[in-house]
Amino acid sequence: MEDASMEYGESNKDNEVAPALIAVHPTQESVAVAVGSELRVFDLRQGGAISLEDDSSSGSLHKDSIRAIRYGANGKLLVSAGDDKLVKIWSTESWRCITTVCSEKRVTAVAISHNGLYVCFADKFGVVWIVNLDMPDGQAAVNKKAAPLLSHYCSIITSLEFSPDGKFLVSADRDFKIRVTVFPKKPLDGAHEIQSFCLGHTEFVSCLSFVCSQEYPHGFLVSGSGDSTVRLWDISSGHLLDTCEVGEKAGLLVSNGREAECYSAVTDLCTNPDGSLVAVAVQRQVPDYVLQGIILLKCDHSGRTLSCAKVVSIGGGTFIPTSLRICSSTRLLWMVTGVSNLRVSEQPSSARVRVISGLTKSNDQHEPFVLEDNEVPAGAKLLEKLQGSLSYSEEVFLAAAEAVKTAMSNLLIKKQYSADKREFRKRTRNDKKIKQ
Amino acid sequence: MLENEANPTFSKSTGLPRKRFYRARAHSNPLSDSHFPIPISPQNVDYSVHYPQFFPSSERSDSSKKIQFADIGCGFGGLLISLSTLFPQTLMIGMELRDKVTEYVKERILALRVSNPGQYQNVSVVRTNSMKYIPNYFEKGQLSKMFFLFPDPHFKEKNHRRRVISPHLLDEYAYVVEVGGIIYTITDVEELGDWMKACLENHPMFEALTNEELEADPVVKLLSSATEEGQKVARNGGQTFQAVFRRIAPSL
Ligand SMILES: C[S@@+](CC[C@H](N)C(=O)[O-])C[C@H]1O[C@@H](n2cnc3c(N)ncnc32)[C@H](O)[C@@H]1O
Numbered sequence: 001m002e003d004a005s006m007e008y009g010e011s012n013k014d015n016e017v018a019p020a021l022i023a024v025h026p027t028q029e030s031v032a033v034a035v036g037s038e039l040r041v042f043d044l045r046q047g048g049a050i051s052l053e054d055d056s057s058s059g060s061l062h063k064d065s066i067r068a069i070r071y072g073a074n075g076k077l078l079v080s081a082g083d084d085k086l087v088k089i090w091s092t093e094s095w096r097c098i099t100t101v102c103s104e105k106r107v108t109a110v111a112i113s114h115n116g117l118y119v120c121f122a123d124k125f126g127v128v129w130i131v132n133l134d135m136p137d138g139q140a141a142v143n144k145k146a147a148p149l150l151s152h153y154c155s156i157i158t159s160l161e162f163s164p165d166g167k168f169l170v171s172a173d174r175d176f177k178i179r180v181t182v183f184p185k186k187p188l189d190g191a192h193e194i195q196s197f198c199l200g201h202t203e204f205v206s207c208l209s210f211v212c213s214q215e216y217p218h219g220f221l222v223s224g225s226g227d228s229t230v231r232l233w234d235i236s237s238g239h240l241l242d243t244c245e246v247g248e249k250a251g252l253l254v255s256n257g258r259e260a261e262c263y264s265a266v267t268d269l270c271t272n273p274d275g276s277l278v279a280v281a282v283q284r285q286v287p288d289y290v291l292q293g294i295i296l297l298k299c300d301h302s303g304r305t306l307s308c309a310k311v312v313s314i315g316g317g318t319f320i321p322t323s324l325r326i327c328s329s330t331r332l333l334w335m336v337t338g339v340s341n342l343r344v345s346e347q348p349s350s351a352r353v354r355v356i357s358g359l360t361k362s363n364d365q366h367e368p369f370v371l372e373d374n375e376v377p378a379g380a381k382l383l384e385k386l387q388g389s390l391s392y393s394e395e396v397f398l399a400a401a402e403a404v405k406t407a408m409s410n411l412l413i414k415k416q417y418s419a420d421k422r423e424f425r426k427r428t429r430n431d432k433k434i435k436q
Numbered sequence: 437m438l439e440n441e442a443n444p445t446f447s448k449s450t451g452l453p454r455k456r457f458y459r460a461r462a463h464s465n466p467l468s469d470s471h472f473p474i475p476i477s478p479q480n481v482d483y484s485v486h487y488p489q490f491f492p493s494s495e496r497s498d499s500s501k502k503i504q505f506a507d508i509g510c511g512f513g514g515l516l517i518s519l520s521t522l523f524p525q526t527l528m529i530g531m532e533l534r535d536k537v538t539e540y541v542k543e544r545i546l547a548l549r550v551s552n553p554g555q556y557q558n559v560s561v562v563r564t565n566s567m568k569y570i571p572n573y574f575e576k577g578q579l580s581k582m583f584f585l586f587p588d589p590h591f592k593e594k595n596h597r598r599r600v601i602s603p604h605l606l607d608e609y610a611y612v613v614e615v616g617g618i619i620y621t622i623t624d625v626e627e628l629g630d631w632m633k634a635c636l637e638n639h640p641m642f643e644a645l646t647n648e649e650l651e652a653d654p655v656v657k658l659l660s661s662a663t664e665e666g667q668k669v670a671r672n673g674g675q676t677f678q679a680v681f682r683r684i685a686p687s688l
Contacts, residue, residue, distance in 0.1 A: 125597075127604075148603075148604070150604060150607060151604035151605075151607075153567045153568050153604070153605065153608075154567075154568070154597075155568070175568060176476075177571065179571075181607075189640075190603065190607075191607075192606075192607045192610060192639065192640055192641055192686065193607075193610070193611075193641070193686050194576075194607060194608065194610070194611040196576065197477075197571040197611075199476055199477035199478075199571065199572060200476060200477060202476065238576075
């Protein structure tokens with residue numbers, strides 16, 4: 001009876017493309033971009049492209065689309081994971097893969113504890129797993145087994161985030177839910193104590209981040225959603241503090257009564273180091289219209305409000321960022337757009353990287369501005385590595401926009417069984433036959 | 437998606453919900469049975485619909501009475517009916533996935549209210565998937581009793597994750613049940629009984645009631661006798677296996 005509602009989106013794999021992702025080392029020693037199965041890293045200290053070394057037993061890099069990349073807070077680790085069900089943990093010193101963890105299901109999100117001892121990853125069935133990295137050196141390269149930590153019942157987890165004080169692990173899912181779990185002393189035994197649920201979004205939650213400042217070191221949670229809002233939360237109580245309608249404020253909503261057919265989904269967001277700004281990427285689900293750029297929200301901690309500050313548009317072709325990160329030390333906002341598996345071309349998947357400067361303070365006189373390619377740190381050398389080439393075509397951007405749209409609607413649409421398949425599934429269920 | 441709502445759900449000044457937002461999911465799979473409204477959060481549960489005598493209007497404050505008992509997979513509602521008169525001042529709700537069964541329980545309660553004026557005002561039922569939406573209905577520590585009577589067994593190993601008692605779901609139940617609150621389970625399937633007991637025993641936030649405590653609790657006697665499933669098992673002379681556990685504070 002409850003069968004259909006339990007099965008999830010292994011939706012048509014062939015049509016599925018992965019949006020490009022970006023991650024920035026906390027002190028900007030390197031920048032990583034994932035496009036499809038390819039993980040590209042540029043070392044800004046040495047000023048050169050890095051070639052990753054992976055001699056774990058699986059013997060190769062990722063074999064399918066990467067869905068999550070992230071640096072640890074202390075910058076020593078980079079984690080990458082995705083559809084090939086592998087979680088790869090890289091040393092940012094040697095750029096070797098120090099551990100490969102096999103997941104039972106495709107991986108959708110990753111997080112690293114602030115002390116760098118634990119890697120958490122979420123799978124397509126809503127289970128969050130944990131791996132302990134604190135092992136004698138000899139065991140480092142061995143394939144590790146993960147222990148289950150917590151679960152969102154059969155819902156795809158879209159984002160995982162540790163609270164600034166490391167006491168809580170926050171997980172968001174496509175069933176509108178944000179769960180705040182106490183991160184236990186012995187996490188390998190599971191995380192059983194739920195601190196709160198942050199409930200208020202009316203569509204899938206796509207991204208999470210914390211804003212914190214000296215006055216508010218515990219910070220506040222910000223979340224972006226398919227309901228075209230960014231919301232501000234107190235995680236200790238789960239209280240909704242403010243809601244910012246980004247679609248509306250950015251002048252995205254049309255006023256001709258077509259609202260019902262269109263919607264703008266928040267696809268990614270990130271926060272600046274002093275917690276005053278939130279950068280938001282929005283994907284509009286209407287043909288012929290895309291927001292070319294990002295929306296900046298201002299966060300007032302004492303007033304607990306979130307408001308639209310400005311839209312930063314990015315000239316030079318259609319640029320809809322698929323992923324955003326602000327470097328905590330340089331305060332540069334790094335953006336990427338791109339997509340994997342473009343069947344149309346045999347070219348290596350290409351991407352476009354852009355950088356915004358001037359996000360220093362919300363009340364600063366300086367306007368944020370987009371760096372020209374030659375102003376980007378390491379310039380052409382970096383772009384050539386991370387983008388795949390220096391040239392890029394408009395086609396890529398349109399495809400990237402399409403890819404984000406697909407990725408977003410995959411979060412909305414559950415697996416559709418044909419009537420036949422359903423009948424078959426019913427007949428082959430024997431737990432029903434035994435009872436009743 | 438919600439139909440064109442632009443207002444924030446909560447009033448800034450009062451912190452209370454502006455409207456009763458019940459969402460209807462336009463995008464859910466029509467083949468699946470998830471076509472029921474889900475309250476955005478526990479504050480959005482409209483008590484006036486469920487308990488009109490206790491809540492003549494849909495306005496509710498933080499100090500208002502809250503639902504304290506939940507019967508998960510309540511079936512035809514026999515337990516709720518028995519509990520209603522045993523705890524006339526306690527609000528209780530049944531959660532049931534099957535549409536027709538839920539409708540039946542609704543009708544049953546309405547009929548009882550009519551034939552017994554002033555009684556059965558504290559019971560209601562809602563159609564929902566309890567495995568997904570418990571946190572949408574109950575706040576942290578809101579419940580004092582939760583019931584899982586004769587749940588579906590899901591025998592196959594790979595279907596164990598569909599069981600309504602599982603290690604991960606217990607984390608959610610521990611969240612909605614107050615410290616000192618009690619979870620009652622019973623089944624006629626020995627394997628499932630062992631499973632439910634093991635899950636509860638292994639959970640750091642639950643401890644078993646002692647035999648004396650079980651004896652003293654009037655509710656325990658209802659587990660095997662009050663529900664339709666229980667009566668069926670009893671008629672056939674079947675054995676039952678119960679596990680009754682108290683929510684405790686996690687040790688630090
Ligand atoms: C075997 S019956 C027992 C009913 C009742 N407790 C009794 O003892 O008579 C199990 C009930 O749980 C319901 N159920 C199963 N999964 C559920 C879910 N996820 N949420 C709510 N109800 C569910 C079924 O529809 C069914 O009515």
